[in-house]
Amino acid sequence: MTAAEGLFVLEGRPTAQLIADQLREQIVQGAFRPGEQINESVLASQLSTSRGPVREALQRLCQEGILVSRRNRGVFVLELAIEDIREIYAAREAVESTAAAALLDAGSKSTRDTGLALKRIIRDMAKQVALSDWRAIARLDMDFHTTFVAGAGNSRLMRIYETLAAESRMCIFNLEVSYPRIDVLVEEHQNILDLLEAGNREDLFKAIKRHMQKAVEDLTAASEDNEIFA
Amino acid sequence: MTAAEGLFVLEGRPTAQLIADQLREQIVQGAFRPGEQINESVLASQLSTSRGPVREALQRLCQEGILVSRRNRGVFVLELAIEDIREIYAAREAVESTAAAALLDAGSKSTRDTGLALKRIIRDMAKQVALSDWRAIARLDMDFHTTFVAGAGNSRLMRIYETLAAESRMCIFNLEVSYPRIDVLVEEHQNILDLLEAGNREDLFKAIKRHMQKAVEDLTAASEDNEIFA
């Protein structure tokens, strides 16, 4: 058996995961309202499959915490309260700080690659800010942080963070927050990147902490004049 | 309809979750070898149910990362390499440090309750150390850290930590590590509790960090003379 370059296994990923990934994207983009029930039958027919694989995918998202399952009643989209926002961003700070420490400790090629990727994202972000494309901005915002954590090279941190990122996007979309501090958005991310490349450990931690705190403030402020929250 | 205290919904949890919880416990206790395939049919008959619910539970554990799914081949118990040990304990340090910060910031009744619970666990741990009951010691070790994180009152941190705790137990069991530093085990946990109650922030962070580093050292040392690892 000779190894052939450029060939890869076809559709290697399990079906339930593919469905779960699609559905997660739909949910964070607001295709379902918070608290809304997910009907297995209609979802199955939309995906032109049967209820079996759909149920398996739904269980994955329940384990992830994006959906909640109630026995004999079905699965529902997670409803976010103010307390949830605080939880999510506290957890994000924990993960990002650890990723930052790992990036600084590594301090090699992978760190430089991460820096380049982050630089590119910031450039795109500035472009979209000029165009006021909120959807794109939100996506790039998350791309920045996801790339940051990915740079740490810890697959568990990454898996954890992907869920937190999805929940953050749910917050942002459901609250229809249009980045009130749009002017400092690019600046804040650039600041984090600068501190990373400068190897300024303590200030980087502080910058991450402030970034998260500000996000919580914006989201909680927005949640007060929003019918979704209690 | 009058509200009755002390009553709760009977068997409110969904089936897939119940099966997943049982199976997770079996796995971390070493009922399945790392890399071993989980046969859906035999598992279904053991639980006297059909393959449907079993598959749903398996998907949950795949999402959690304790099992890995390969298309058209089935699900297998996660194989832990040395790199995984480092990942798990780095993530645990992140979560526990954040929980510690939250506990210190709260500094109220919940913090005191957590302290009492931790004290009780340490007392039991000392008892089991005297009896050399390794299984019980490992369980109490995890109980301590789980209780610690639970005290922070962040459900997301808790959910994350439960998976990491499960993976830690897999490490400990599979490597048959019998706590080489048995004499300092109680002491180390007592030290963490003392620093928490004293409100000594920086030293508490350092103690947690050291606790995790030592665990990684013990586990990696044990993994070198073990056929499971490469």
Next chain:
DNA sequence: CATCAGCAAATTGTTGACAATCTACAGTTC
């Protein structure tokens, strides 16, 4: 008129059967 029992529709939970795929082994060919 309020309340409650009972019924009907919809949805989830479960099951067994069938199809697709992989693995291992035997047989064949060079």
Next chain:
DNA sequence: GAACTGTAGATTGTCAACAATTTGCTGATG
């Protein structure tokens, strides 16, 4: 004898039908 091919068994993936439960409605009853 080595390597390849083909087949048989086992296991997973998928599906449609059936059972159980919940929910909303209807109407009887005080």
